[in-house]
Amino acid sequence: MTAIEVRQLQKTFQTKRKAAGLGASARALFKPEYSEVEAVKKLSFQMDAGELLGFIGPNGAGKSTTIKMLTGILHPSGGEASVLGFTPWKERRKLAFHIGTVFGQRPQLWYHLPAIDTLLLFGKIYELDDREAKKRIEFLSEAFEIRDLLETPVRKLSLGQRMRCEVAASLLHRPKLILLDEPSIGLDVVAKQRIRDAIRRMNQEEGVGVLLTSHDAGDLEALCKRVIIVNHGQIVYEDKVSTLKRKHLTSKLVEVRYAQEIPSNFHLKGVELLKVGRYGVKLRFDSNQTPVDRVMAHLSGAGDLVDITISDPPVEEVIAKIYKDGPA
Amino acid sequence: MKNIQFLLALWKANLQASMEFRAAFLTQVVFMILNNGAYFVFWILYFDKFNEVRGWTLNDMMLLFGIAACSWGVAAYFFGNFTMLAEIIVKGRLDYYLSLPKPALLHALASRSIGSGMGDIIYGVGSFILSGYLSPEGFARFIFCVFTGVCIFIAFLIIVQSLSFWLGNTTALSQIALSALLTFSLYPSALFNTATKFILLTLVPAALIGSVPAEFVRSFAWDGFLQITAGALILLGLAVTVFRSGLKRYESGSAIQVEV
Structure with a gap:
């Protein structure tokens, strides 16, 4: 069954253009100049019910604009979309009863109140009866490990704690689909992991479909089965995450710090050294060509490790690579 | 019915939020009562020298102030975002209300409470009681006029601020419009010539908040009743x-928001 079907969806914004300076400001007052920016260009894709779909791309790629059209917040400039059988911008309120949304940069919890008060308010907004709402809050507080946080004013929660409460709030009304726009933005590794675990659990236990936008490749790897990469409002890649990983997410960035100075001629075959300092080294390698365990063995053998960080390349880099190599 | 339950839940949340900062809330209430009282001293001094102005006495002015202050107070306390709508539109904060299944406009308006509005309500009711027009019928007419006054205040500001969908930020324009509406609502329309009266009944409907309701509370008249009712309904519909219409042009935004 199809949860989302998008055909030739477009969104164009009109933006005012003005050169620098007071004179240009005065001219713009009487003769404003506008230009059109195509945020989303004839986008078409499908998402099945219960699917975990990643929708990633760099800043300004059109991810949030697409999500906002799929929730009915924005009216498109052209094209069609059906979400759970509803046309979002025509049946926004009906659709809202069946979907949950989280905008990572736009909190929905009341800042000065404990999260429990917003959750109870959401119960009224989604027209749940009090007993049902409390039972659901009980379940979500266990699933998201927020039981001890519910009675603390939101302003006193950490970003990670608050975001767990935000995602829990979006699931209060048992939606069939949640649209998460950058839910992990600004979170540390542990907080990201807890959110991802809880989302995965809700997908497995309740069959909630998840459309996740992120510019963090880690979210994608941890959560999604399929990925759509957008850039400049267009789909540049659409495939299974496993295929993407095999073909394009093979590069790893490693930063290491040692307790003592490292030899100035530090080198390792199959590894690109990005920076070599007295006590540390930053390198990149392709895990398809150089096995991870070989790199790790070499690094740990080079001295007493104080700190090590392994990360994926930024999505921008993956997209650049896809452009360079072709979608394959 | 479900929307009423939703509104009650929103107001409860607003009350809970204001109770988090009790001292600030009480200070706002007390200072607003004092502020309104200080403003009215001018009329007390005026009527000390002259008994009436074009048929309006000190008691009539107290009645007019009572209705206008109470209308403003109810609008500010229960629908506090009605002065912030332009900013909400321009900064893309409508996203939150549009992603939930309740009427976005009602939800946005009632999601904020201006604490000082309670001071206006207390002052307004007090001023009405002291005006000498307190009777069961007078009170019923007072409540009716406060209700229509709230509708007119809110509707007028929604119209002006919704221009943000087309013109960009109209916060400054809405402040000027609000200032004009408030100022003229506190004067009897008998002071003005016919052209100004027409403006105050249409373009800047201040007379429908102040002097027309005050005359209606003083004594029932069908033309007054129809003027106020039609004015409130037309403005609300508009x-x-x-x-x-503006929502179709809504552009959202990418501003990072740190609180609701």
Whole structure:
């Protein structure tokens, strides 16, 4: 069954253009100049019910604009979309009863109140009866490990704690689909992991479909089965995450710090050294060509490790690579 | 019915939020009562020298102030975002209300409470009681006029601020419009010539908040009743229509928001 079907969806914004300076400001007052920016260009894709779909791309790629059209917040400039059988911008309120949304940069919890008060308010907004709402809050507080946080004013929660409460709030009304726009933005590794675990659990236990936008490749790897990469409002890649990983997410960035100075001629075959300092080294390698365990063995053998960080390349880099190599 | 339950839940949340900062809330209430009282001293001094102005006495002015202050107070306390709508539109904060299944305009308006509005309500009711027009019928007419006054205040500001969908930020324009509406609502329309009266009944409907309701509370008259009712209904209808048309042009935004 199809949860989302998008055909030739477009969104164009009109933006005012003005050169620098007071004179240009005065001219713009009487003769404003506008230009059109195509945020989303004839986008078409499908998402099945219960699917975990990643929708990633760099800043300004059109991810949030697409999500906002799929929730009915924005009216498109052209094209069609059906979400759970509803046309979002025509049946926004009906659709809202069946979907949950989280905008990572736009909190929905009341800042000065404990999260429990917003959750109870959401119960009224989604027209749940009090007993049902409390039972659901009980379940979500266990699933998201927020039981001890519910009675603390939101302003006193950490970003990670608050975001767990935000995602829990979006699931209060048992939606069939949640649209998460950058839910992990600004979170540390542990907080990201807890959110991802809880989302995965809700997908497995309740069959909630998840459309996740992120510019963090880690979210994608941890959560999604399929990925759509957008850039400049267009789909540049659409495939299974496993295929993407095999073909394009093979590069790893490693930063290491040692307790003592490292030899100035530090080198390792199959590894690109990005920076070599007295006590540390930053390198990149392709895990398809150089096995991870070989790199790790070499690094740990080079001295007493104080700190090590392994990360994926930024999505921008993956997209650049896809452009360079072709979608394959 | 479900929307009423939703509104009650929103107001409860607003009350809970204001109770988090009790001292600030009480200070706002007390200072607003004092502020209104200080403003009215001018009329007390005026009527000390002259018994009436074009048929309006000190008691009539107390009645007029009572209705206008109470209308403003109810609008500010229960629908506090009605002065912030332009900013909400321009900064893309409508996203939150549009992603939930309740009427976005009603939800946005009632999601904030201006604490000082309670001071206006207390002052307004006190001023009405002291005006000498307190009777069961007078009180019923007072409540009716406060209700229509709230509708007119809110509807007028929705219309002006919804222009943000087309013109960009109209916060400054809405402040000027609000200032004009408030100022003229506190004067009897008998002071003005016919052209100004027409403006105050249409373009800047201040007379429908202050002097026409005050005359209606003083003594029932069908023309007054119809003027106030029609004014409130037309403005509300227009406000909802303009806002809905504007929503199709809503552009959201990418500003990072740190609180609701």
